[in-house]
Amino acid sequence: xxxxxxxxxxxxxxxxxxxxxxxxxxxxxxxxxxxxxxxxxxxxxxxxxxxxxxxxxxxxxxxxxxxxxxxxxxxxxxxxxxxxxxxxxxxxxxxxxxxxxxx
Amino acid sequence: xxxxxxxxxxxxxxxxxxxxxxxxxxxxxxxxxxxxxxxxxxxxxxxxxxxxxxxxxxxxxxxxxxxxxxxxxxxxxxxxxxxxxxxxxxxxxxxxxxxxxxxxxxxxxxxxxxxxxxxxxxxxxxxxxxxxxxxxxxxxxxxxxxxxxxxxxxxxxxxxxxxxxxxxxxxxxxxxxxxxxxxxxxxxxxxxxxxxxxxxxxxxxxxxxxxxxxxxxxxxxxxxxxxxxxxxxxxxxxxxxxxxxxxxxxxxxxxxxxxxxxxxxxxxxxxxxxxxxxxxxxxxxxxxxxxxxxxxxxxxxxxxxxxxxxxxxxxxxxxxxxxxxxxxxxxxxxxxxxxxxxxxxxxxxxxxxxxxxxxxxxxxxxxxxxxxxxxxxxxxxxxxxxxxxxxxxxxxxxxxxxxxxxxxxxxxxxxxxxxxxxxxxxxxxxxxxx
Numbered sequence: 001x002x003x004x005x006x007x008x009x010x011x012x013x014x015x016x017x018x019x020x021x022x023x024x025x026x027x028x029x030x031x032x033x034x035x036x037x038x039x040x041x042x043x044x045x046x047x048x049x050x051x052x053x054x055x056x057x058x059x060x061x062x063x064x065x066x067x068x069x070x071x072x073x074x075x076x077x078x079x080x081x082x083x084x085x086x087x088x089x090x091x092x093x094x095x096x097x098x099x100x101x102x103x
Numbered sequence: 104x105x106x107x108x109x110x111x112x113x114x115x116x117x118x119x120x121x122x123x124x125x126x127x128x129x130x131x132x133x134x135x136x137x138x139x140x141x142x143x144x145x146x147x148x149x150x151x152x153x154x155x156x157x158x159x160x161x162x163x164x165x166x167x168x169x170x171x172x173x174x175x176x177x178x179x180x181x182x183x184x185x186x187x188x189x190x191x192x193x194x195x196x197x198x199x200x201x202x203x204x205x206x207x208x209x210x211x212x213x214x215x216x217x218x219x220x221x222x223x224x225x226x227x228x229x230x231x232x233x234x235x236x237x238x239x240x241x242x243x244x245x246x247x248x249x250x251x252x253x254x255x256x257x258x259x260x261x262x263x264x265x266x267x268x269x270x271x272x273x274x275x276x277x278x279x280x281x282x283x284x285x286x287x288x289x290x291x292x293x294x295x296x297x298x299x300x301x302x303x304x305x306x307x308x309x310x311x312x313x314x315x316x317x318x319x320x321x322x323x324x325x326x327x328x329x330x331x332x333x334x335x336x337x338x339x340x341x342x343x344x345x346x347x348x349x350x351x352x353x354x355x356x357x358x359x360x361x362x363x364x365x366x367x368x369x370x371x372x373x374x375x376x377x378x379x380x381x382x383x384x385x386x387x388x389x390x391x392x393x394x395x396x397x398x399x400x401x402x403x404x405x406x407x408x409x410x411x412x413x414x415x416x417x418x419x420x421x422x423x424x425x426x427x428x429x430x431x432x433x434x435x436x437x438x439x440x441x442x443x444x445x446x447x448x449x450x451x452x453x454x455x456x457x458x459x460x461x462x463x464x465x466x467x468x469x470x471x472x473x474x475x476x477x478x479x480x481x482x483x484x485x486x487x488x489x490x491x492x493x494x495x496x497x498x499x500x501x502x503x504x505x506x507x508x509x510x511x512x513x514x515x516x517x518x519x520x521x522x523x524x525x526x527x528x529x530x531x532x533x534x535x536x537x
Binding site for chain 2: 003005007008009010011012013014015017020021023024027046048051052054055075076077078079081082083089090091092093094095097098099100101102103
């Protein structure tokens, strides 16, 4: 099979974060493996977990300044719990969560 | 699994856990490996270079059968500013013959699975989809593990923790120092698919030769971190990894760092036509040798990432330290087994073996690297930036006589560099980074 070189001279297409997250296979657990101390989150001026999580699991709820936790998107790096101690992260239940195809 | 008992239970089937399991099973030890993923490697990630001196001792000429991607014959260390690149280029035909400089690209979902299979074939039992929720400790001695399964207690003479960078069990049980933004790197990576022929043409490779490009300085906003492109067989591993502290300082998201890196004029042409097929992230421990815990307790050993065994220098070695620590742990367990004594004092042999090996010698050598860079950001920001400007000016062709160009360069250096400070930094850099 010959390849058309011209196909590979086109610019790489950047995907949105949502598109990239959708590439990863996951099995969703019923319960969240991440919890946030909401008072400590409100007191965090930098709201560091909002940008530090590579999967944007944490979103600001504009109604009450609380933190919404979309645990289904989690890629299980654990960066959140190191970023701020008000995040409690656990391994998802065995067999649940992310499965990388390449890794 | 109630009333289940093994001689050794290993938590985690990554390279550290599988290496320990392989070495133990070969000696007839009853080993159980518990893995929380669907299969070994399912949740595992690294940048992309597998150093294989330990593997080659365990499984000679493993490259004949193992799922490796390419062997690295060409390495480049580069620094960027917004539009320019300088660097060091090492390419050698000496790396093109076995054992290929013990440097390969790999994809962990395939590699870890294969490596754990070797442990299984040697007689280890590997059970997946099983989360270890806590250590069973009696009178200060670890007696086993409590899994998430019903009746899920498993007893063991020794538990080996190989749980990875999220050292949950080790940290909670108080067996290792706390993780923090100054000793943890966040890395994000994309696997970008390209046909092998395109990769070989684009990176000047033949057959299964591979290339590793690592980028510093402006490539990662002058932070303590780096960007990388590694060639796999039919994909590229492209990513950035920076200390979490650096992202917090810049108020910047890891994926934004990655996107800017990928869009850089020196990087974008290398990715042309490639399609992102996976996005992944991992935390990397960069504890200093000085902050490591003992790594051995009564009935317990810590190996791999959860022990903090990563070389944070330009060598960026992790998986081979993981595997070396797995083998050292296995050897310590084998000798403890002879006297049926798995006390802390007896298991200290593990640490002694590590101290006598390149693992701890290297971690000692680089014990101050991360701290030094955090305290001397000129090393990753101003100095590489200045080097680019000087070299670019030196080779910029116009009608200025070379004498004047050189005078101009010295003037730039004098006005921008505090010589005393720089001399001190270079002296310390020699000791902490080289």
